[in-house]
Amino acid sequence: MRARVVRVALVAATVALVLLAVPLAVAIRYAFFADEGGELERDAMAAVVRVGPDFTVGDPVELHAARPGEGLALYDASGRLRSGAGPALGGGVVTRALAGDVAQSRSGGELVVAVPVSSGERVIGVIRAATSAGTVWTRVFWGWAALLGLCLVALGAAVGVARRQASVLTAPLEALAGTSLAVADGDLTARAEQNTIPEIDEVARAHNTMVDRLAQLLEHERNFTANASHQLRTPLAGLQLGLEAALADPDADPRAALAEAAERSRHLDHTIEEVLRLARSGLGTLPSVREQPAGDVLEAADRRWHGPFAQDGRRLTMTWEPEAGRLPVPGHTVEQVVDILLDNAHRHGRGTVTVTLRDLETALALDVADEGSADLDPRAIFERGMGDGSGIGLALARQLADAAGGRLSLASTAPTRFTLLLPLHEDL
CATH class of the missing domain: 3.30.565.10 (Histidine kinase-like ATPase, C-terminal domain)
Structure with missing residues (x-):
């Protein structure tokens, strides 16, 4: 019975952990990519303030140093690379940013954020910030590993608690079984002890009542035989x-x-x-x-x-x-x-x-x-x-x-x- 109680508790704990861990894993992935996108957008915004309107007439633009693994690039209104590290043509994300909105995409194994550079009310260029998606996935995997570790720790704790509870639940039943075997062997003085579990305690009281009545009946029969003889x-x-x-x-x-x-x-x-x-x-x-x-x-x-x-x-x-x-x-x-x-x-x-x-x-x-x-x-x-x-x-x-x-x-x-x-x- 102990193994069955532990097994039931283990299944229940596993189901609960799966129902909790799967949404958490999805949330970790979303949070890490959103966090990295936010970092790229902040870096791109920092680069935007360094770009003046004169770059359109050929003045050189010097962008600030990017984070390790990150590439910053400046594109003109035609989507061509003017400064920094990036592809010669900005592509679709730069095109969307030229329309005046911050754009974000993930393609070619990169996470890209494009921020428009405006002068007056006109977009004159785009700052493109990009980093490898594999770096983000590495962080996601580490987060998932930590989550898995916590789940395993929780599962181990659940097994320990289940074993303890199984012992608490089965010990009175095992003692009651031993008492029943003693009564079956002829020891009518054997009585089940009380315990802290009301349901099992009620069974023990019923068992003791039954043995008391059985002992009285047997004593009654023995007395009748002795009296008659x-x-x-x-x-x-x-x-x-x-x-x-x-x-x-x-x-x-x-x-x-x-x-x-x-x-x-x-x-x-x-x-x-x-x-x-x-x-x-x-x-x-x-x-x-x-x-x-x-x-x-x-x-x-x-x-x-x-x-x-x-x-x-x-x-x-x-x-x-x-x-x-x-x-x-x-x-x-x-x-x-x-x-x-x-x-x-x-x-x-x-x-x-x-x-x-x-x-x-x-x-x-x-x-x-x-x-x-x-x-x-x-x-x-x-x-x-x-x-x-x-x-x-x-x-x-x-x-x-x-x-x-x-x-x-x-x-x-x-x-x-x-x-x-x-x-x-x-x-x-």
């Missing part, structure tokens, strides 16, 4: 273990096993629905969901998690006041948050796990506590990648809580206690 892993494992246990025990009640499998399947369906809804809504508020009594949500969680804790020799207790248990909450969302907190307590906590539901009049407080301790910064524990595991669960739980209009926080580190606050009214 994290949330489906435990329910699927529970469903598989329940079915395998029923198959291994010949005395097991198949209806009970099928009922448990059906409940776990419904929970899986709720999990998939919640993850999809969260993925579609981004980080904003989730669309309205079916509300359930808080007590029903906790009872279902107790049925899902009582067995895993009991297998590890740990207790799971859930307490709530009847009034608090009847308050409506976004069922599927709270279900997922409780599952994440219980899974976290099961994997990383110790001792008895206590789930407490409290009515704060303006909000519901759901506490999940165990007898372990959290060594991480309470502000960083909800970031993805933090902790000893995948670092997804708590980040997803906070995202779900925020999207439902609530707030999830680490209320205590020793012992570990997470608190989910859910507003009961729209103005809170």
Whole structure:
């Protein structure tokens, strides 16, 4: 592109110089010949004052010395040479001057000016001044050479400026191309820098906006995949273990096993629905969901998690006041948050796990506590990648809580206690 910009600038400069130089060259030629004609006329006028009326009766006339390369001659009324350097017969230019006017011509390789000599009101002779036209042309050629030199200097300056401007114009585009290649190679942190050219700067901003949106989409997709795998892993494992246990025990009640499998399947369906809804809504508020009594949500969680804790020799207790248990909450969302907190307590906590539901009049407080301790910064524990595991669960739980209009926080580190606050009214 740089070569193209330089080429365009060079063509434009050349056209401009030609349009300027051609009239100047014509003007130089005209000016030099006009200047030389004026010099000849002045020399002829100076000679005229030396010619007296007596030369017509034979008195000698002595003309002043001419300039180098110039010839001065005096002709009588019949056009014959009387004095000076010139042809024997004056020719047409002298004839025209005998009519009383200054005459000028260029013929035979000479530039000639003839000035009439008058006495009284009668023309008695003519002063002829002549010089070689080649001398004038030499001056014209030198003038043209100077003009050509100036044009070449101007053209060189135009090329230099064009190269500089081409560099200024192409450098941001080359940088933008490099940024685009970096993004194509997978570096979504690459961003185009701002520059002083508004049009290219606008392209860079549009490119950065596109990359930002692309990065958000990819991050969104990665989060969705991670969230789905994290949330489906435990329910699927529970469903598989329940079915395998029923198959291994010949005395097991198949209806009970099928009922448990059906409940776990419904929970899986709720999990998939919640993850999809969260993925579609981004980080904003989730669309309205079916509300359930808080007590029903906790009872279902107790049925899902009582067995895993009991297998590890740990207790799971859930307490709530009847009034608090009847308050409506976004069922599927709270279900997922409780599952994440219980899974976290099961994997990383110790001792008895206590789930407490409290009515704060303006909000519901759901506490999940165990007898372990959290060594991480309470502000960083909800970031993805933090902790000893995948670092997804708590980040997803906070995202779900925020999207439902609530707030999830680490209320205590020793012992570990997470608190989910859910507003009961729209103005809170």
